[in-house]
Amino acid sequence: MPELPEVETTRRGVAPRVVGRRVKRLQVYDARLRWPVPADLAKRIEGRVIDRVDRRSKYLLFRFGDDTLLVHLGMTGSLRVHRKAPPRVLHDHVDLMLDDGTTLRYHDPRRFGAMLWVEGPADSHPLLRALGPEPFDASFNAEHCWNLARGRNVAVKLALMDNRMVVGVGNIYASEALFRAGIRPTARLKTISRARFGRLVEAVRAVLEEAIASGGSTLRDYVGSQGERGQFQFRHDVYARKGDPCRVCGTPIRMIRQGQRASFYCPRCQR
DNA sequence: CTTTTGACCTGACAGC
DNA sequence: TGCTGTCAGGTCAAAA
Numbered sequence: 340m341p342e343l344p345e346v347e348t349t350r351r352g353v354a355p356r357v358v359g360r361r362v363k364r365l366q367v368y369d370a371r372l373r374w375p376v377p378a379d380l381a382k383r384i385e386g387r388v389i390d391r392v393d394r395r396s397k398y399l400l401f402r403f404g405d406d407t408l409l410v411h412l413g414m415t416g417s418l419r420v421h422r423k424a425p426p427r428v429l430h431d432h433v434d435l436m437l438d439d440g441t442t443l444r445y446h447d448p449r450r451f452g453a454m455l456w457v458e459g460p461a462d463s464h465p466l467l468r469a470l471g472p473e474p475f476d477a478s479f480n481a482e483h484c485w486n487l488a489r490g491r492n493v494a495v496k497l498a499l500m501d502n503r504m505v506v507g508v509g510n511i512y513a514s515e516a517l518f519r520a521g522i523r524p525t526a527r528l529k530t531i532s533r534a535r536f537g538r539l540v541e542a543v544r545a546v547l548e549e550a551i552a553s554g555g556s557t558l559r560d561y562v563g564s565q566g567e568r569g570q571f572q573f574r575h576d577v578y579a580r581k582g583d584p585c586r587v588c589g590t591p592i593r594m595i596r597q598g599q600r601a602s603f604y605c606p607r608c609q610r
Numbered sequence: 611c612t613t614t615t616g617a618c619c620t621g622a623c624a625g626c
Numbered sequence: 627t628g629c630t631g632t633c634a635g636g637t638c639a640a641a642a
Contacts (some may be wrong), residue, residue, distance in 0.1 A: 342635060373618070373637085395638075414635055415620080430620085449619045450638060493613070502637085509635060531639095558635060559622080598614075601633085 340481065340583035341412040343507025345475065345561050345569065346397045349418050352564025354392040355445065356420040357401075360437040361388045369432040371564050373413060373453045383456050384435075396506035400461055412607040413451030415560040419444050448560060471503045474543050479505050480535035487525065488528040488536070495531060497522035497598050499543070510542060511556055513579045515604045516543040518577045522600040523609045525595070548575070577603035 341349070362384050370376040377383075384403065393400040399418070401408035410418065424434065424442035433445040433454060445454065457464050472479040487504055498504050499513040508516065517524050519542035522535060531539075541556055550556060555569035558579070572579075576586055581594040585605040595602050 345635075371619095411636085413619095447619095447632090448621070449636095451619070491612075497613090500636090511635065556635080561635070569641090599616095 341510050342509035345550050345555035348563050349391055350394045350557045357389050362440050364436040366434040372450050374455045377456050380456055407457040407571045409455045411453040411458050416447035416452035417562050420564050470506050474505050474507055476548055481533050485533045485535040491528040493528050495526045495528055496602050498528050510600050512546055514578045515546045521609055524604050
């Protein structure tokens with residue numbers, strides 16, 4: 340689902356509606372997410388004020404003083420803000436009711452997402468501790484990729500989706516970034532030059548930036564904080580465009596399978 | 611250590 | 627109209 344642009348779009352939509360608000364009531368309708376929603380979450384969170392909403396990788400971090408509500412949207416999750424909550428529909432699993440009457444509602448058909456409570460510094464939480472650099476951070480650069488690539492035989496597309504190289508890049512944006520960088524998804528990491536990594540870094544940043552500006556990509560489930568669909572799917576160069584002409588050279592886009600995931604590329608533009 | 615595979619879960623769709 | 631198989635935006639844990 341949500342890759343970085345969709346999570347960031349959600350963050351930007353949700354934050355202004357919830358920051359400064361006090362949680363009046365937490366209602367868990369179905370606790371069976373990737374990990375169970377903690378049974379004592381209501382007790383911990385009710386009465387507390389949301390100070391800030393941050394994002395790390397694809398996690399949303401709702402800050403309550405020194406403690407954090409950590410939310411992941413998995414493949415099909417979405418978070419919506421309702422001025423007045425409509426009746427629950429299938430797969431609405433959690434409601435955070437705030438002191439001004441608005442409701443933050445978590446919806447997730449496949450339940451691959453997560454909602455956890457972290458006391459104290461969230462950075463040291465097992466889920467966040469080992470994450471690589473944020474794509475827009477200076478520490479994501481050609482040097483970093485080059486160092487990681489030493490002796491590694493994996494395909495570059497798999498490495499892009501591995502959060503040690505960079506976080507936030509999933510199946511859609513990995514294919515899109517590689518197209519823009521002119522690199523085949525199957526290229527072995529150790530064979531890529533420093534200069535090409537430089538181009539890849541810039542391509543990742545550019546595609547994520549444009550996707551955020553378009554409100555992300557909506558393939559099926561994803562919607563933003565007001566229920567709005569993303570628009571970037573109309574601007575994909577390769578993803579889900581198997582057989583369609585490359586926007587640059589007209590060659591039909593190819594689909595292959597890597598690590599049980601579909602990859603798309605232009606056989607002429609990407610070497 | 612690296613790399614691959616299976617698992618979690620529901621729904622949509624293609625083909626018989 | 628069923629039924630079966632495949633696929634879907636993530637990522638952790640175990641196997642090789």
